[in-house]
Amino acid sequence: MKELKIPLIKNGTVIDHITSGNAIKVLRILNIPQNLSSTVSVAINVKGHLGNKDIVKVENRELDTSEVDKIALIAPKATINIIRNYEVAEKHRVELPSEIIGIVSCSNPTCVSNYNEPVKSRFKVINKDPPQITCYYCEREPEDISERII
């Protein structure tokens, strides 16, 4: 019998196929509060069909689109499974849109998007896997996208 390394959840979201080693960054993106009432399970470096991967299970929370976009920035191969009553109700792969708005801040301190202007940060996606983005305003590429996620 196959041993379950992390338990099944009744309702919530399972993020599977996270690039190995990136689960902690995914947790940061999800902005999990410290005073949790439900369970969050994390498995790092689990053997999968396509090599090692990380898995995150979040009970009682269904991810919205902007959270999925953020995950695609650091784990482009991840799949999102929405669980309802222990069954997979929805399953889809993360997909980076062609433009990222208000999710990543520009790493350039003198970019106009980092000043008090009425503007949200805006990036063009120039490569989806591995994710590569350039600032719409100053055209710079952040070196480490995960460090710039708002």
Add this chain to the structure above:
Amino acid sequence: MADSYSDAIVIRHPQEGAARLAAEFAEVPVLNAGDGAGRHPTQCLLDLFTIKSEKKKIEGNNIVLLGDLKYGRTVHSLAYALSLYGVHLTFVSPDSLKMPNEVLNECEELGVQPKYTSNLEKSIKNADVLYVTRIQKERFPDAEEYNQVVGAYKVDKNLLKNARKNLVIMHPLPRITEIDPEIDKTSHALYFKQAFNGVPVRMALLSLVLGGKL
């Protein structure tokens, strides 16, 4: 607001991307007259015009960009534009002031593989154009970083001993010490003519965006 009492907006701004942001709000054409350490497209057009006027064509020239390639907005625009023409580019700068990756990527996507060196003497031997930039104190977030590189290069008669006779030297001006004034009266000095070319090129640009015929 400025667009309600003007036919065009020309914006020079210390922050990168400012002109692009203004263009999102303005109802009239916006010209980027230099945005921080970002781009300087009108300077770029006059630089191209100057090279073409002097060398009869842009493609195929050996062009050396020298100085502050990291913060120098004129060289960012120029490296991209020159790559459209298929020139041979050499970048010369201190290690800490190398051309940003974004600009390098643009050149490479256009099929130009710039050479990189800190050896100016060697790189100008086969150069047709030497484009010199000032190391701009105001662009450095850290004064110590500026002090380490200021005066790193100087173009003088001694340096030009082995240069081609028809080498032209350009500079977006103002210069400080990077070009010795003794060069001004030599046939190499093109920077004053280049600066003058800014007038007709920018007149042409304004005419173009205002619907005039050239």
